[in-house]
Amino acid sequence: MKKLILIVSILLLLLYQFACKNEDKNDQDTGGVQPTENTQKTDEENKKTIIDLVETFGKKLQIISLLEPKDILDKDMEDNYSDLVSQKLIDAWKADPLNAPGRLVSSPWPDRIEIKTLNKISKSEYQVEGNIIEITSDELEHGGISSHRPIMLTVRKTNNKWMIDDVSLGEYQENTTITYNNENYGFNFQLPKSWVGYKIIETKWEGRSIEGTQSGEIVESGTIISIRHPLWTSEEPRQDIPIMIFTLSQWNLIQQEKISVSAAPINPSELGRNNNYVFALPARYNYAFPIGYEEVENILNKNPLEAYDL
Numbered sequence: 001m002k003k004l005i006l007i008v009s010i011l012l013l014l015l016y017q018f019a020c021k022n023e024d025k026n027d028q029d030t031g032g033v034q035p036t037e038n039t040q041k042t043d044e045e046n047k048k049t050i051i052d053l054v055e056t057f058g059k060k061l062q063i064i065s066l067l068e069p070k071d072i073l074d075k076d077m078e079d080n081y082s083d084l085v086s087q088k089l090i091d092a093w094k095a096d097p098l099n100a101p102g103r104l105v106s107s108p109w110p111d112r113i114e115i116k117t118l119n120k121i122s123k124s125e126y127q128v129e130g131n132i133i134e135i136t137s138d139e140l141e142h143g144g145i146s147s148h149r150p151i152m153l154t155v156r157k158t159n160n161k162w163m164i165d166d167v168s169l170g171e172y173q174e175n176t177t178i179t180y181n182n183e184n185y186g187f188n189f190q191l192p193k194s195w196v197g198y199k200i201i202e203t204k205w206e207g208r209s210i211e212g213t214q215s216g217e218i219v220e221s222g223t224i225i226s227i228r229h230p231l232w233t234s235e236e237p238r239q240d241i242p243i244m245i246f247t248l249s250q251w252n253l254i255q256q257e258k259i260s261v262s263a264a265p266i267n268p269s270e271l272g273r274n275n276n277y278v279f280a281l282p283a284r285y286n287y288a289f290p291i292g293y294e295e296v297e298n299i300l301n302k303n304p305l306e307a308y309d310l
Contacts, residue, residue, distance in 0.1 A: 058113030064102035144179025
């Protein structure tokens with residue numbers, strides 16, 4: 001009986017030691033702290049809070065005119081930045097406003113901050129890299145940007161609140177092009193700066209059946225978007241940039257030579273496509289060689305159309 005009790009006791013002791021070793025190993029593998037869903041959730045919540053903070057700050061930049069008299073500028077900074085930026089940093093900007101983010105001239109103006117990267121430095125510190133996007137009234141109407149300025153922000157948590165605590169600004173980088181953005185069909189088109197003030201003209205194309213009982217009849221139609229140079233006049237018309245828009249099924253009919261969309265025996269040439277549409281240049285679009293046709297050819301040679309899925 002005594003031997004049985006001794007054997008049971010030894011087995012219980014071995015089991016206890018084995019359990020303790022496993023627990024120690026688990027602690028070593030996780031640094032003594034078990035990763036939990038709550039930790040991951042907190043990180044995601046922090047990132048969302050910081051993104052909202054930086055984007056809100058970016059929208060405030062156009063309000064702060066850095067060339068205002070000091071008393072007005074100081075008040076504007078306090079009124080607009082105090083909930084977003086640490087007091088230490090605001091005071092530094094008051095002392096040196098030309099190195100602060102804000103608005104220097106009436107146009108272009110800072111429109112927003114586009115975030116490129118967001119990195120966690122510690123539990124209470126993140127670093128955000130992005131660009132201050134500047135626009136003019138033309139970009140406001142047609143899309144695109146006038147210039148951008150790199151910005152690096154340090155966001156720290158103090159007294160249980162996230163605040164921008166340090167900012168580093170890069171040099172302004174002007175865009176040499178402007179962008180026409182068509183959200184309805186899903187494409188961008190890059191234009192030279194000299195086209196600021198361009199107009200958009202919408203017309204229709206018609207597709208006639210080439211075969212069967214409907215031969216010669218109009219069986220398909222769609223939109224042509226023409227980008228018109230700002231110097232175009234009825235007395236002195238210039239070359240437009242025409243973009244024909246086809247559904248995927250319409251484009252297939254053209255490729256299969258079931259419909260014709262031009263008097264010329266040449267199909268339109270594809271400029272790009274997305275998940276819904278094909279964008280194409282009409283055949284012989286510049287047959288009359290109007291003013292500016294060479295410039296339009298040069299623009300098209302740079303593959304200026306970029307399609308995106310809707």
